[in-house]
Amino acid sequence: MVIIINFCFTLQYKVLYMEQNQEPIQQLTAIRNLMERSSRFISLSGLSGVSAGVIALLGTLMAFFYLGKEEPFFNIGSYTLLPAQKINQSMWFLLIDAVVVLVLALLSGIYFTTRKARKEGQKVWDHIARRMVINLLIPLMTGGLFCIILLYHRLFLLLAPATLIFYGLALLNASKYTYHEIRVLGLIEILLGLLAGWLTGYGLLFWAMGFGVMHIFYGMMMYFRHEDVKEEECKVNSE
Amino acid sequence: MKDIIGKLNKQFESRIRLGIMSVLSVNEAIDFVSLKDLMDTSDGNLASHLNALERNGLIDVKKQFIGRKPNTRYSITPKGNEAFKEHLEYLARLINQQTI
Secondary structure (H helix, E strand, C coil), X not given: CHHHHHHHHHHHHHHHCCCCCHHHHHHHHHHHHHHHHHHCCCCCCHHHHHHHHHHHHHHHHHHHHHHHCCCCCCCCHHHHHCCHHHHHHHHHHHHHHHHXXXXXXXXXXXXXXXHHHHHXXXXXXXXXXXXXXXXXXXXXXXXXXXXXHHHHCCCHHHHHHHHHHHHHHXXXXXXXXXXXXXXXXXXXXXXXXHHHHHCCCCHHHHHHHHXXXXXXXXXXXXXXXXXXXXXXXXXXXXX | CCCCCCCCXXXXXCHHHHHHHHHHHXXXXXXXXXXXXXXXXXXXXXXXXXXXXXXXXXXXXXXXXXXXXXXXEEEECHHHHHHHXXXXXXXXXXXXXXXX
């Protein structure tokens, strides 16, 4: 399957430099277009990554200032040493903070992706979007439940690594159905998660890196690679 | 010159048929409605092309029910895959020949 796609792409690049016979060239362009549209979710907007990253950074900052009152550094791990009441208090704050960040990030992601799909005249919720979301959700939900188990056992130390690792695995799994950048982003999140598990106590810092900075970075990269160009192409075509 | 191009598969002369094969070659299986959205054509037109491809053994059809709604899923057969690959190679030869 992959071989066929690669084969098609190579052919198309060859084709770009000559215009003698339009017929086979048009056929290949149509084939490639349909293969891509039917097997990859290409409406995913880079801007949704950027907005999710910004929201995540704001959420981490809030957590930092809240914790900073008692703990000068990013050390969530040392909270296990605090009185039980304090732990509960900050746990609820962090949990609500995390849920608010998640919901806002998802909403902004859906907004930008729908906008991109509409601009290109594509359906947002088609079979490939469904497949991508299902493949994203299986590891993500497993991770979510695992984090609840961690909270239940009060293993706060492992919370940051677990969220990052499972999120990375979810992206890796979903990347089969969308842009290649998502795969690389997933691998980076897994790496950050493993690092966070090693350097416990810097959870917030790793969250800011993984969910904030990386999202913004990859969102911008995807935007400039896939969207900015298309807008220019449209302009050229309309002229 | 005469036979390097090989045979043109008459099956793939139609835009819709070629489109169906392209989609099925990269998807395990796909249902009628999704296929229709991708191809941007009418029900009847798509159905008649699908029937022709099925008759020739290039695609496989599975009918099932999801709840009460009928759901038809299409997938490519090994024979169909072979034919599609041959067609791509045919296009490649055609283009390569022009560059020389």
